[in-house]
Amino acid sequence: MNKINKDQIDPVVEPESEKIHRMSRAIISAVPVLGGPLLEGLNALIEPPMARRRTEWMTQVTEAINDLVESKGITIESLQENEKFFTVLVTASNIAIKNHLKEKLDALKNAVINSALPGAPDDVLQQIFLNLIDNCTTWHIAILKLYHGPVQWAQENGHIFPDWSMGGIPSVIESAYPELNGQREVYNIVWQELNRYGLINTDNIAITMTVSGMLSKRTTSIGDMFLEFISSPKVP
Template identity: 40%
Template sequence: MDKDKKKDIGYAIAKAGLGSIPIVGAAASELLQLIVIPPLEKRRSEWMEQIGQKLKDLEEKETVDFQSLQENDVFIDVVLQCTQEVIKTSEKEKIEYFQNAILNTANGENPELAEIQIFLNFISDFTIWHIKILKLFDEPNDWFDKNNKTVPNFMGAGLSSILDIAYPELKGRREFYHLIWDDLQRAGMHKTSGLHTTMTGSGLMVSRTTKFGKKFLNFITENPID
């Protein structure tokens, strides 16, 4: 921390300590601003720089046109909403999902505005575990291949067995992942009611996401541009 910043915080602390009760609130507010505002500004600056660079890359590949984007109200709405949400989180995965949402909107590979707003709200409201579990059960075979994991030849088991193999840290946390599974079902993301219903080995590896769920995952996933 540089000397000026230390001096400012030290002054705010002294002011809070010496002030009478009626001004403690104001002094505390000043201290909070010194602590919180700089990191928020840093987040915003880093975020805008990242997005700017990504959009520049797309323009150089002639995938997007800056003039068209300036006149695209949907794109502007998405950038504003994503920026507000990114400033409120330190989770790198969520920041990446918001970034991909902007880039896919810029590319024109996006749903209608109402669905975009719903999807952006999902990124904000869901935990990272919601999206991890949704991705796993979207295409289980592909997920295990990409993550270099092997699924035993089950004669019969429930989807919870697949979840335990994919994410051992979730073993014994049934209430936690059941809550997530139910959230995803209410959101229309998947079409399976229970994680413990016994099914065949091949049945375990069938995609469980709805068309709506796949659309959501596609919207928050970076689509490579040649």
């Protein structure tokens, strides 16, 4: 089956930061005294960042698409004719260039792959989900994954929750993610936004409840679909 040749990946669109880099080179080159050494120093210090990010991103996507061709029997020709897939690829690529965090890049890559599979969300939902990836932080994604099912999350991540009898959602969040200890204002904003986006069904985390309530699933059906869209597709 035909695959994509990664060696042929080459940036086509020049982002704003690339223009700045090119302009800096032109200005320095125009100054005779500063030209040579300083220009070389600039090149050594500032590799065109957007070009690098674009190449790294497209390499990851190419590898994922080639895996898709092998495992799912999808052809490159069918992808070329798939308008839904192409729209997601272009949108996700624009978002990826603005990000460096692995969690968001993985979410974008998985979104691209899942858009090519049977049963993918419709065009409207896909664009909503891509906008969510763009607007959300890695903590939004992490907390959403946690409350997709805290018990299952703990099993998958080798985590043991304390032996609570009563408590609240903040205790679960801080146990799962110790980095958020003492950061309640931060994750409260994250939670409120997840609720406003319609991904979480509980608006108030300042409620004392039983341990069963603390560890209950809180994601909505849309939240579940979003997580599936940004997760690595299951290989039979």
